[in-house]
Amino acid sequence: xxxxxxxxxxxxxxxxxxxxxxxxxxxxxxxxxxxxxxxxxxxxxxxxxxxxxxxxxxxxxxxxxxxxxxxxxxxxxxxxxxxxxxxxxxxxxxxxxxxxxxxxxxxxxxxxxxxxxxxxxxxxxxxxxxxxxxxxxxxxxxxxxxxxxxxxxxxxxxxxxxxxxxxxxxxxxxxxxxxxxxxxxxxxxxxxxxxxxxxxxxxxxxxxxxxxxxxxxxxxxxxxxxxxxxxxxxxxxxxxxxxxxxxxxxxxxxxxxxxxxxxxxx
Amino acid sequence: xxxxxxxxxxxxxxxxxxxxxxxxxxxxxxxxxxxxxxxxxxxxxxxxxxxxxxxxxxxxxxxxxxxxxxxxxxxxxxxxxxxxxxxxxxxxxxxxxxxxxxxxxxxxxxxxxxxxxxxxxxxxxxxxxxxxxxxxxxxxxxxxxxxxxxxxxxxxxxxxxxxxxxxxxxxxxxxxxxxxxxxxxxxxxxxxxxxxxxxxxxxxxxxxxxxxxxxxxxxxxxxxxxxxxxxxxxxxxxxxxxxxxxxxxxxxxxxxxxxxxxxxxxxxxxxxxxxxxxxxxxxxxxxxxxxxxxxxxxx
Numbered sequence: 337x338x339x340x341x342x343x344x345x346x347x348x349x350x351x352x353x354x355x356x357x358x359x360x361x362x363x364x365x366x367x368x369x370x371x372x373x374x375x376x377x378x379x380x381x382x383x384x385x386x387x388x389x390x391x392x393x394x395x396x397x398x399x400x401x402x403x404x405x406x407x408x409x410x411x412x413x414x415x416x417x418x419x420x421x422x423x424x425x426x427x428x429x430x431x432x433x434x435x436x437x438x439x440x441x442x443x444x445x446x447x448x449x450x451x452x453x454x455x456x457x458x459x460x461x462x463x464x465x466x467x468x469x470x471x472x473x474x475x476x477x478x479x480x481x482x483x484x485x486x487x488x489x490x491x492x493x494x495x496x497x498x499x500x501x502x503x504x505x506x507x508x509x510x511x512x513x514x515x516x517x518x519x520x521x522x523x524x525x526x527x528x529x530x531x532x533x534x535x536x537x538x539x540x541x542x543x544x545x546x547x548x549x550x551x552x553x554x555x556x557x558x559x560x561x562x563x564x565x566x567x568x569x570x571x572x573x574x575x576x577x578x579x580x581x582x583x584x585x586x587x588x589x590x591x592x593x594x595x596x597x598x599x600x601x602x
Numbered sequence: 603x604x605x606x607x608x609x610x611x612x613x614x615x616x617x618x619x620x621x622x623x624x625x626x627x628x629x630x631x632x633x634x635x636x637x638x639x640x641x642x643x644x645x646x647x648x649x650x651x652x653x654x655x656x657x658x659x660x661x662x663x664x665x666x667x668x669x670x671x672x673x674x675x676x677x678x679x680x681x682x683x684x685x686x687x688x689x690x691x692x693x694x695x696x697x698x699x700x701x702x703x704x705x706x707x708x709x710x711x712x713x714x715x716x717x718x719x720x721x722x723x724x725x726x727x728x729x730x731x732x733x734x735x736x737x738x739x740x741x742x743x744x745x746x747x748x749x750x751x752x753x754x755x756x757x758x759x760x761x762x763x764x765x766x767x768x769x770x771x772x773x774x775x776x777x778x779x780x781x782x783x784x785x786x787x788x789x790x791x792x793x794x795x796x797x798x799x800x801x802x803x804x805x806x807x808x809x810x811x812x813x814x815x816x817x818x819x820x821x822x823x824x825x826x827x828x829x830x831x832x833x834x835x836x837x838x839x840x841x842x843x844x845x846x847x848x849x850x851x852x853x854x855x856x857x858x859x860x861x862x863x864x865x866x867x868x869x870x871x872x873x874x875x876x877x878x879x880x881x882x883x884x885x886x887x888x889x890x891x892x893x894x895x896x897x898x899x900x901x
Contacts, residue, residue, distance in 0.1 A: 342632040342639065343886040380883065391667030394830060396883055435885065438631060556663045558670055559882035562627025565674045566663035575656045576677070581627050595660070 338369040340561070344433040346382060349426045350408055356487025358458060359413040359424050363432065366407035372441025373466035374529075374552050374585040376400045378560040379411065381422050382431040388418035397423065398557050400462035400529070400584070401437060402491065409434075412461040412491065438560045440585045442466050442550050445525040450475060452521075453492070454514050454538055456530025457485060462552050462585075464491045466527060475517055475524070479510025479534060511537035518545050526588075528552070532596035539588045549588035555579040569595065603700040603896045605643070607851055607874055608773035608798045610735055612643040613697050613705035614892040615868065619855050619878030620712040620738060620777065621648040621674070626691050628885065638704070640695045641888025646710045646876070647684070647692065649740045652720055654680035658823035664810035669830030669857075670879055671808045673823030676714065681727055684711075693733045698889075700896045708735030712777065716746040718765035729770035736773035739766065739797075742781070742804050754782040756791035763795025775853065778802040780840055789844040789852075801853035801876065802844060803837045805829045830879040831857040838866055845871025859887070861894025868895075 351362040371377075378396035385393055397419040403410040415424045426432060442462070445451045451474040453463040460478055467474055476495040480486040483503040489495045497505030498513055506513055511534060518524060522545060528538040529552035542549035555567035560580045568576035569583075572592045577583060605612045618641070625645060628636050657677030664671040679687060695707035711734045715721035721739060728737045741753030741762065753759050753776070763776060776792040778785055780803040789800045805827025810820040819825075837856020845852045854872030857879070858864050864875045880887040 339633045340631055342628075342636055344884050386668060392665055394668055395665055395670065433884075556661055556665075558663055558672075558879075559885070561631040561885055562624045563622060563885070564663070564672065564882050565621075565624075565657060565677055566672060568657065568660050568662065570659075576660075578627075581630060 338371055338375065338437045340369070340436050340438055344380070344435045346431055347434050349428055349430045349432065351428055352424070352426060355412070355490060357414060357484040358488045360402070360491070361411045361413055361423060361426065362408045363434065364407060365409040365434065368409065369437060370404060371401045371437035371465070373469050374400070374441035374462045375437035375439050376560070376584060377409070377411070377434045377436030377438060379423060380433040381426060382433055385422060388422060390418065393419035393422060395558050396433070396435065396560070398554070398560055400552065402461035402464045403468060404465065412458055412488065414458040435560060439580055440583055442527055442552070442585050444470060450521055450524045452477065452514065452517055452524045452526050454510055454526060454528040454530070455479070456510055456534040457481065458488070459530035459552070459554070460488055460491060462529050463527065467492050477510050477513045477517065479530065480504070509537065510534060511541060514538060515541060518547055522547060526550070532594045536594040536596070539591060539594055542588055550585050551588050551591070551594065552584045553579050553586055553594065554584070603892070603899060605874060608736060610644070610708055610773065612708075612874070613699040614643045615874045615895065616642055616864065616888050616892040617644050617710075617853065617874055617876040618642045618646050618881060618888060619876040620646045620740065621676070622878035623881050624648070625695070626688065632885070637694065638696050639889070640697045640707050641881070641886055641892070642707065643697055643705070643892070644708045644710050644735070645692060645695055646738060647688075647712050648678060649676045649712045649714045650678050650681055650684045650724065651676060651714055652681050652724060654678065654683055658821070660822050661820060662822060664820055664826065666808070666810070666828060666830070666832055669828050669832030670882070671810050671821065671826040671828050672805070673821035673826030675823050681724060685727065685731065689731060689733055709733055710736045710738050710775065712738040712740055714740035714743045716743055718762045721762065721766045722769045725766050725769040725774070729772055734772065736775060737770060738775040738777050738801060739763070740777050742777070742779040751779055751781065753779040753788060756784070756787040759788050760791035760795040763792050763797050767796035773798040775799045775801050777804055778844070779804050780836065781807045785840045786843040786847040789848050793848045793850050797850060799851040799853060800844060800848065801855065803833065803840050803856045806833055806836065829857070831859055833857045834863060838870060841867050841872050842870035858891065861891050861898055864891050864895055865898055
């Protein structure tokens with residue numbers, strides 16, 4: 337896990353690439369500490385942040401760092417609200433504020449154990465940088481709503497796909513692909529990020545099969561560095577975990593469940 | 603730009619609002635150097651209660667137009683946990699004075715209780731610890747006997763402060779609630795009760811409904827408090843009204859994002875200002891605003 341500089345950094349957009357329904361935001365960030373896979377950044381457009389739908393956005397938005405390449409940081413975006421919409425509008429040369437890298441990262445699997453990466457929708461982002469850094473070949477299982485979103489799978493290598501509408505790959509849930517893989521190799525270690533329903537499916541399956549799983553969670557978040565106490569999820573045994581500092585990557589054994597209710601501001 | 607406040611020498615006029623900056627978490631995220639370049643001239647703890655609290659169930663946040671509704675529920679380790687585990691980690695902070703020299707950052711501990719007896723117990727415990735320079739009372743808490751927020755009624759607030767006052771000779775700050783008919787009357791009550799200073803504004807009571815679920819609360823705690831630039835004009839009015847009616851120092855806060863906003867609160871009579879929600883957007887906001895104030899006063 338890397339420490340973040342104690343200040344937001346004003347960064348310049350170097351590109352905005354289309355990836356089906358998604359966008360890949362690239363920013364020049366040569367001086368950042370190399371993030372651990374799973375760490376995230378809080379992003380704010382330097383101009384016109386606010387004044388959109390319902391006079392939002394106001395807070396910065398949390399995004400997993402999807403990739404580091406040639407001094408650039410990459411983020412995977414989907415336009416689902418005023419904050420993500422404004423970020424999707426950014427063009428080369430525009431500037432944005434970034435704070436990070438923040439939070440916990442994935443812990444690499446023990447030697448001789450296969451990593452299975454399970455992603456859903458825009459939540460595939462941290463699995464890309466994880467795949468980049470793993471020294472052994474991982475199995476990649478990705479689920480999407482439809483064909484346009486399934487194009488996001490290009491962010492990773494060699495993914496097996498599932499779609500809700502059956503337009504690409506397995507018609508059904510990515511957790512069904514995971515169940516098949518774990519039946520073949522119960523010694524694997526699972527790394528997952530995606531919507532709460534998918535994460536809960538992964539968590540319950542891995543608990544049942546006693547397979548270790550690391551889940552990258554999302555939650556409504558104001559600060560990203562443990563100050564606001566807004567982004568909590570219930571911890572097994574009582575109390576709460578702050579997704580920003582005790583997560584976003586949390587050992588599935590720490591959770592009784594992943595609640596679909598506490599979504600992030602979009 | 604150094605400021606004298608209730609006998610404390612502060613490097614600059616910018617504090618954090620209670621519950622808006624967690625030093626222990628920040629040191630984990632940004633490194634221990636945060637302790638050497640702390641953004642604020644005094645560190646105000648989050649609210650400490652007698653017993654530990656886990657806080658409210660999520661969701662705890664709602665993004666409002668130019669602001670934030672929160673319903674955190676004052677999670678804390680309780681008095682014993684705070685004294686044993688947290689307070690030792692809050693000492694020895696340094697900030698940068700306007701001449702560039704390092705300056706000590708005193709700790710102000712914020713406490714909340716549901717009765718004068720409970721508050722007295724908390725204040726006595728703070729009085730006994732030399733690491734604590736001053737005490738702030740969070741009076742946005744329902745009185746167990748009356749059901750009224752202690753701080754919402756001038757006479758009740760005066761009585762509680764008067765009962766708590768003998769428990770310490772350290773500076774006693776009363777954090778006023780804006781959710782009352784006349785905040786200046788409450789400030790006068792706090793002053794008559796023996797407060798050394800008042801701080802305001804706390805968040806404004808607010809709520810949000812779940813999208814697509816008519817009438818259903820979004821926040822796990824039901825209602826919450828609104829902060830951020832959405833409340834800045836209200837804060838300015840309330841700080842001005844209070845400063846005009848009390849002789850004790852006023853700590854002004856509410857939606858401060860820039861040195862110019864801080865300057866406005868100082869211009870209407872605040873001695874110090876605090877930054878809260880803006881630190882969520884920019885953890886170094888305190889430093890930016892303090893140096894901006896310095897530049898404004900030099901101009």
